[in-house]
Amino acid sequence: MPQVPPLPIATPVKPTSPQPAPGRNVVSLLPQSERSDGELVHAIAAGEPWAAAMLLDRYGPLVERLIRRVMGHDPELEDLVHDAFATILTSIHQVRDGQAVKGWISSVAVHTAHRAIRRRRLSRWLFFWQHDEELPEPSSVPAHGPREALRRVYAALDELSAEDRIAFTLRFVEEMPLEDVASACGVSLATVKRRLARAEQRFTALAKRDPVLRGWMEEGDRWTTNQ
The missing domain is CATH 1.10.1740.10 (RNA polymerase sigma factor, region 2, helix turn helix motif)
Known part of the structure:
Protein backbone atom coordinates (compact mmCIF):
# COMPACT_ATOMS: atom_id res chain seq x y z
CA MET A 1 0.00 0.00 0.00
CA PRO A 2 1.56 3.30 -1.02
CA GLN A 3 2.71 5.57 1.78
CA VAL A 4 0.86 8.87 2.13
CA PRO A 5 3.33 11.71 2.54
CA PRO A 6 2.86 13.71 5.77
CA LEU A 7 0.85 16.85 5.44
CA PRO A 8 2.81 20.07 5.86
CA ILE A 9 2.24 21.79 9.21
CA ALA A 10 1.14 25.37 8.80
CA THR A 11 3.30 27.83 10.68
CA PRO A 12 1.20 30.24 12.77
CA VAL A 13 1.30 33.73 11.37
CA LYS A 14 2.05 36.41 13.95
CA PRO A 15 -0.25 39.42 13.73
CA THR A 16 1.54 42.49 12.55
CA SER A 17 0.87 46.11 13.28
CA PRO A 18 -0.84 47.97 10.47
CA GLN A 19 1.61 49.69 8.20
CA PRO A 20 0.98 53.21 7.02
CA ALA A 21 0.09 53.69 3.42
CA PRO A 22 2.78 55.34 1.30
CA GLY A 23 2.94 59.03 2.11
CA ARG A 24 0.78 58.68 5.25
CA ASN A 25 2.14 59.88 8.58
CA VAL A 26 2.49 57.19 11.25
CA VAL A 27 0.89 59.63 13.74
CA SER A 28 -2.40 59.39 11.83
CA LEU A 29 -2.72 55.74 12.90
CA LEU A 30 -2.72 56.60 16.60
CA PRO A 31 -6.04 56.46 18.45
CA GLN A 32 -7.50 59.93 18.63
CA PHE A 128 -26.37 105.06 36.54
CA TRP A 129 -26.42 108.09 34.25
CA GLN A 130 -29.60 107.13 32.41
CA HIS A 131 -31.83 106.30 35.40
CA ASP A 132 -32.66 109.01 37.90
CA GLU A 133 -35.52 107.21 39.59
CA GLU A 134 -35.00 105.83 43.07
CA LEU A 135 -33.66 102.30 43.06
CA PRO A 136 -35.36 99.66 45.22
CA GLU A 137 -33.93 99.03 48.66
CA PRO A 138 -32.07 95.74 49.09
CA SER A 139 -33.62 93.07 51.24
CA SER A 140 -33.01 93.61 54.94
CA VAL A 141 -33.30 89.91 55.76
CA PRO A 142 -29.84 88.69 56.78
CA ALA A 143 -28.50 85.53 55.19
CA HIS A 144 -25.11 84.50 56.52
CA GLY A 145 -24.73 81.02 55.06
CA PRO A 146 -21.90 79.94 52.73
CA ARG A 147 -23.83 81.02 49.64
CA GLU A 148 -24.26 84.53 51.04
CA ALA A 149 -20.60 84.68 52.04
CA LEU A 150 -19.59 83.69 48.51
CA ARG A 151 -21.89 86.35 47.08
CA ARG A 152 -20.23 88.97 49.28
CA VAL A 153 -16.76 87.81 48.25
CA TYR A 154 -17.61 88.43 44.61
CA ALA A 155 -19.32 91.70 45.51
CA ALA A 156 -16.01 92.80 47.05
CA LEU A 157 -14.12 91.59 43.99
CA ASP A 158 -16.42 93.76 41.86
CA GLU A 159 -14.69 96.76 43.48
CA LEU A 160 -11.28 95.71 42.16
CA SER A 161 -9.96 96.55 38.73
CA ALA A 162 -10.44 93.78 36.17
CA GLU A 163 -6.69 93.09 36.08
CA ASP A 164 -6.37 92.86 39.87
CA ARG A 165 -9.51 90.76 40.23
CA ILE A 166 -8.32 88.21 37.69
CA ALA A 167 -4.89 87.90 39.31
CA PHE A 168 -6.52 87.54 42.75
CA THR A 169 -9.00 84.83 41.74
CA LEU A 170 -6.48 82.81 39.75
CA ARG A 171 -3.98 82.88 42.60
CA PHE A 172 -6.18 82.53 45.69
CA VAL A 173 -9.37 80.88 44.39
CA GLU A 174 -8.03 78.70 41.58
CA GLU A 175 -4.71 78.34 43.51
CA MET A 176 -2.58 78.58 40.39
CA PRO A 177 1.21 78.96 40.79
CA LEU A 178 2.48 82.51 40.32
CA GLU A 179 4.19 81.63 37.04
CA ASP A 180 0.94 80.23 35.62
CA VAL A 181 -1.01 83.30 36.75
CA ALA A 182 1.48 85.54 34.96
CA SER A 183 1.28 83.39 31.83
CA ALA A 184 -2.52 83.35 31.82
CA CYS A 185 -2.61 87.13 32.26
CA GLY A 186 0.06 87.69 29.63
CA VAL A 187 2.27 89.76 31.94
CA SER A 188 5.60 89.40 33.71
CA LEU A 189 5.98 87.77 37.11
CA ALA A 190 6.85 91.14 38.64
CA THR A 191 3.68 92.70 37.24
CA VAL A 192 1.43 89.95 38.53
CA LYS A 193 3.03 90.25 41.99
CA ARG A 194 2.23 93.96 42.04
CA ARG A 195 -1.36 93.25 41.01
CA LEU A 196 -1.72 90.63 43.73
CA ALA A 197 -0.34 92.92 46.42
CA ARG A 198 -2.73 95.68 45.37
CA ALA A 199 -5.67 93.26 45.15
CA GLU A 200 -4.98 91.74 48.58
CA GLN A 201 -4.79 95.15 50.20
CA ARG A 202 -8.02 96.32 48.60
CA PHE A 203 -9.92 93.08 49.23
CA THR A 204 -8.82 92.98 52.89
CA ALA A 205 -9.97 96.56 53.44
CA LEU A 206 -13.36 95.81 51.88
CA ALA A 207 -13.82 92.55 53.77
CA LYS A 208 -13.08 94.21 57.11
CA ARG A 209 -16.13 96.43 56.62
CA ASP A 210 -18.42 93.47 55.95
CA PRO A 211 -19.58 91.62 59.10
CA VAL A 212 -19.87 88.27 57.33
CA LEU A 213 -16.51 88.44 55.56
CA ARG A 214 -14.86 89.85 58.67
CA GLY A 215 -15.87 86.74 60.60
CA TRP A 216 -14.62 84.54 57.77
CA MET A 217 -11.27 86.33 57.79
CA GLU A 218 -10.90 85.96 61.55
CA GLU A 219 -11.30 82.19 61.21
CA GLY A 220 -8.75 81.91 58.42
CA ASP A 221 -4.97 82.03 58.59
CA ARG A 222 -4.12 84.12 55.53
CA TRP A 223 -5.95 87.38 56.11
CA THR A 224 -6.63 88.74 59.58
CA THR A 225 -8.53 91.82 60.69
CA ASN A 226 -5.42 92.96 62.56
CA GLN A 227 -3.48 93.62 59.36
Whole structure:
Protein backbone atom coordinates (compact mmCIF):
# COMPACT_ATOMS: atom_id res chain seq x y z
CA MET A 1 0.00 0.00 0.00
CA PRO A 2 1.56 3.30 -1.02
CA GLN A 3 2.71 5.57 1.78
CA VAL A 4 0.86 8.87 2.13
CA PRO A 5 3.33 11.71 2.54
CA PRO A 6 2.86 13.71 5.77
CA LEU A 7 0.85 16.85 5.44
CA PRO A 8 2.81 20.07 5.86
CA ILE A 9 2.24 21.79 9.21
CA ALA A 10 1.14 25.37 8.80
CA THR A 11 3.30 27.83 10.68
CA PRO A 12 1.20 30.24 12.77
CA VAL A 13 1.30 33.73 11.37
CA LYS A 14 2.05 36.41 13.95
CA PRO A 15 -0.25 39.42 13.73
CA THR A 16 1.54 42.49 12.55
CA SER A 17 0.87 46.11 13.28
CA PRO A 18 -0.84 47.97 10.47
CA GLN A 19 1.61 49.69 8.20
CA PRO A 20 0.98 53.21 7.02
CA ALA A 21 0.09 53.69 3.42
CA PRO A 22 2.78 55.34 1.30
CA GLY A 23 2.94 59.03 2.11
CA ARG A 24 0.78 58.68 5.25
CA ASN A 25 2.14 59.88 8.58
CA VAL A 26 2.49 57.19 11.25
CA VAL A 27 0.89 59.63 13.74
CA SER A 28 -2.40 59.39 11.83
CA LEU A 29 -2.72 55.74 12.90
CA LEU A 30 -2.72 56.60 16.60
CA PRO A 31 -6.04 56.46 18.45
CA GLN A 32 -7.50 59.93 18.63
CA SER A 33 -7.38 59.90 22.44
CA GLU A 34 -3.58 59.59 22.28
CA ARG A 35 -3.02 62.62 20.08
CA SER A 36 -0.81 65.31 21.56
CA ASP A 37 -1.86 68.94 21.77
CA GLY A 38 0.46 69.78 18.89
CA GLU A 39 -1.13 67.09 16.71
CA LEU A 40 -4.58 68.43 17.55
CA VAL A 41 -3.53 71.92 16.48
CA HIS A 42 -2.35 70.60 13.11
CA ALA A 43 -5.52 68.52 12.68
CA ILE A 44 -7.75 71.51 13.43
CA ALA A 45 -5.80 73.57 10.90
CA ALA A 46 -6.37 70.76 8.38
CA GLY A 47 -10.13 70.93 8.98
CA GLU A 48 -10.50 67.65 10.88
CA PRO A 49 -13.82 67.93 12.79
CA TRP A 50 -12.86 65.29 15.37
CA ALA A 51 -9.87 67.39 16.45
CA ALA A 52 -12.02 70.36 17.48
CA ALA A 53 -14.33 68.02 19.42
CA MET A 54 -11.36 66.42 21.17
CA LEU A 55 -9.89 69.79 22.10
CA LEU A 56 -13.24 70.75 23.62
CA ASP A 57 -13.37 67.51 25.61
CA ARG A 58 -9.80 67.94 26.80
CA TYR A 59 -9.89 71.60 27.79
CA GLY A 60 -13.58 72.45 28.17
CA PRO A 61 -13.56 71.80 31.94
CA LEU A 62 -10.46 74.00 32.38
CA VAL A 63 -11.99 76.90 30.44
CA GLU A 64 -15.27 76.68 32.35
CA ARG A 65 -13.50 76.45 35.72
CA LEU A 66 -11.27 79.47 35.09
CA ILE A 67 -14.15 81.65 33.91
CA ARG A 68 -16.30 80.51 36.84
CA ARG A 69 -13.50 81.34 39.30
CA VAL A 70 -13.18 84.86 37.92
CA MET A 71 -16.88 85.60 37.40
CA GLY A 72 -18.50 83.59 40.21
CA HIS A 73 -21.88 81.92 39.66
CA ASP A 74 -22.75 83.90 36.58
CA PRO A 75 -25.92 83.54 34.47
CA GLU A 76 -23.84 84.12 31.34
CA LEU A 77 -21.25 81.46 32.16
CA GLU A 78 -22.29 79.14 29.32
CA ASP A 79 -22.18 82.00 26.80
CA LEU A 80 -18.74 83.10 28.02
CA VAL A 81 -17.38 79.55 27.71
CA HIS A 82 -18.82 79.39 24.18
CA ASP A 83 -17.19 82.72 23.31
CA ALA A 84 -13.85 81.53 24.67
CA PHE A 85 -13.92 78.36 22.58
CA ALA A 86 -14.98 80.27 19.48
CA THR A 87 -11.83 82.36 19.91
CA ILE A 88 -9.73 79.27 20.61
CA LEU A 89 -10.84 77.40 17.50
CA THR A 90 -10.39 80.38 15.19
CA SER A 91 -7.00 81.43 16.57
CA ILE A 92 -5.27 78.25 17.73
CA HIS A 93 -3.25 78.08 14.51
CA GLN A 94 -1.18 80.90 16.03
CA VAL A 95 0.24 78.48 18.62
CA ARG A 96 3.51 77.12 17.26
CA ASP A 97 4.55 75.01 20.25
CA GLY A 98 2.34 72.11 21.31
CA GLN A 99 3.62 72.45 24.88
CA ALA A 100 2.17 75.97 25.02
CA VAL A 101 -1.41 75.01 24.11
CA LYS A 102 -2.71 74.63 27.67
CA GLY A 103 -1.25 77.95 28.81
CA TRP A 104 -2.56 79.72 25.72
CA ILE A 105 -6.07 78.31 26.24
CA SER A 106 -5.96 79.46 29.87
CA SER A 107 -5.06 82.97 28.73
CA VAL A 108 -7.99 83.02 26.28
CA ALA A 109 -10.36 82.03 29.10
CA VAL A 110 -8.95 84.77 31.34
CA HIS A 111 -9.21 87.44 28.64
CA THR A 112 -12.80 86.38 27.89
CA ALA A 113 -13.69 86.96 31.55
CA HIS A 114 -11.74 90.24 31.49
CA ARG A 115 -13.77 91.57 28.58
CA ALA A 116 -17.02 90.56 30.29
CA ILE A 117 -16.07 92.43 33.48
CA ARG A 118 -15.16 95.60 31.62
CA ARG A 119 -18.31 95.42 29.49
CA ARG A 120 -20.52 95.10 32.57
CA ARG A 121 -18.84 97.98 34.34
CA LEU A 122 -19.47 100.18 31.35
CA SER A 123 -23.11 99.04 31.33
CA ARG A 124 -23.47 99.90 35.02
CA TRP A 125 -22.10 103.39 34.45
CA LEU A 126 -24.53 103.92 31.58
CA PHE A 127 -27.38 102.65 33.76
CA PHE A 128 -26.37 105.06 36.54
CA TRP A 129 -26.42 108.09 34.25
CA GLN A 130 -29.60 107.13 32.41
CA HIS A 131 -31.83 106.30 35.40
CA ASP A 132 -32.66 109.01 37.90
CA GLU A 133 -35.52 107.21 39.59
CA GLU A 134 -35.00 105.83 43.07
CA LEU A 135 -33.66 102.30 43.06
CA PRO A 136 -35.36 99.66 45.22
CA GLU A 137 -33.93 99.03 48.66
CA PRO A 138 -32.07 95.74 49.09
CA SER A 139 -33.62 93.07 51.24
CA SER A 140 -33.01 93.61 54.94
CA VAL A 141 -33.30 89.91 55.76
CA PRO A 142 -29.84 88.69 56.78
CA ALA A 143 -28.50 85.53 55.19
CA HIS A 144 -25.11 84.50 56.52
CA GLY A 145 -24.73 81.02 55.06
CA PRO A 146 -21.90 79.94 52.73
CA ARG A 147 -23.83 81.02 49.64
CA GLU A 148 -24.26 84.53 51.04
CA ALA A 149 -20.60 84.68 52.04
CA LEU A 150 -19.59 83.69 48.51
CA ARG A 151 -21.89 86.35 47.08
CA ARG A 152 -20.23 88.97 49.28
CA VAL A 153 -16.76 87.81 48.25
CA TYR A 154 -17.61 88.43 44.61
CA ALA A 155 -19.32 91.70 45.51
CA ALA A 156 -16.01 92.80 47.05
CA LEU A 157 -14.12 91.59 43.99
CA ASP A 158 -16.42 93.76 41.86
CA GLU A 159 -14.69 96.76 43.48
CA LEU A 160 -11.28 95.71 42.16
CA SER A 161 -9.96 96.55 38.73
CA ALA A 162 -10.44 93.78 36.17
CA GLU A 163 -6.69 93.09 36.08
CA ASP A 164 -6.37 92.86 39.87
CA ARG A 165 -9.51 90.76 40.23
CA ILE A 166 -8.32 88.21 37.69
CA ALA A 167 -4.89 87.90 39.31
CA PHE A 168 -6.52 87.54 42.75
CA THR A 169 -9.00 84.83 41.74
CA LEU A 170 -6.48 82.81 39.75
CA ARG A 171 -3.98 82.88 42.60
CA PHE A 172 -6.18 82.53 45.69
CA VAL A 173 -9.37 80.88 44.39
CA GLU A 174 -8.03 78.70 41.58
CA GLU A 175 -4.71 78.34 43.51
CA MET A 176 -2.58 78.58 40.39
CA PRO A 177 1.21 78.96 40.79
CA LEU A 178 2.48 82.51 40.32
CA GLU A 179 4.19 81.63 37.04
CA ASP A 180 0.94 80.23 35.62
CA VAL A 181 -1.01 83.30 36.75
CA ALA A 182 1.48 85.54 34.96
CA SER A 183 1.28 83.39 31.83
CA ALA A 184 -2.52 83.35 31.82
CA CYS A 185 -2.61 87.13 32.26
CA GLY A 186 0.06 87.69 29.63
CA VAL A 187 2.27 89.76 31.94
CA SER A 188 5.60 89.40 33.71
CA LEU A 189 5.98 87.77 37.11
CA ALA A 190 6.85 91.14 38.64
CA THR A 191 3.68 92.70 37.24
CA VAL A 192 1.43 89.95 38.53
CA LYS A 193 3.03 90.25 41.99
CA ARG A 194 2.23 93.96 42.04
CA ARG A 195 -1.36 93.25 41.01
CA LEU A 196 -1.72 90.63 43.73
CA ALA A 197 -0.34 92.92 46.42
CA ARG A 198 -2.73 95.68 45.37
CA ALA A 199 -5.67 93.26 45.15
CA GLU A 200 -4.98 91.74 48.58
CA GLN A 201 -4.79 95.15 50.20
CA ARG A 202 -8.02 96.32 48.60
CA PHE A 203 -9.92 93.08 49.23
CA THR A 204 -8.82 92.98 52.89
CA ALA A 205 -9.97 96.56 53.44
CA LEU A 206 -13.36 95.81 51.88
CA ALA A 207 -13.82 92.55 53.77
CA LYS A 208 -13.08 94.21 57.11
CA ARG A 209 -16.13 96.43 56.62
CA ASP A 210 -18.42 93.47 55.95
CA PRO A 211 -19.58 91.62 59.10
CA VAL A 212 -19.87 88.27 57.33
CA LEU A 213 -16.51 88.44 55.56
CA ARG A 214 -14.86 89.85 58.67
CA GLY A 215 -15.87 86.74 60.60
CA TRP A 216 -14.62 84.54 57.77
CA MET A 217 -11.27 86.33 57.79
CA GLU A 218 -10.90 85.96 61.55
CA GLU A 219 -11.30 82.19 61.21
CA GLY A 220 -8.75 81.91 58.42
CA ASP A 221 -4.97 82.03 58.59
CA ARG A 222 -4.12 84.12 55.53
CA TRP A 223 -5.95 87.38 56.11
CA THR A 224 -6.63 88.74 59.58
CA THR A 225 -8.53 91.82 60.69
CA ASN A 226 -5.42 92.96 62.56
CA GLN A 227 -3.48 93.62 59.36
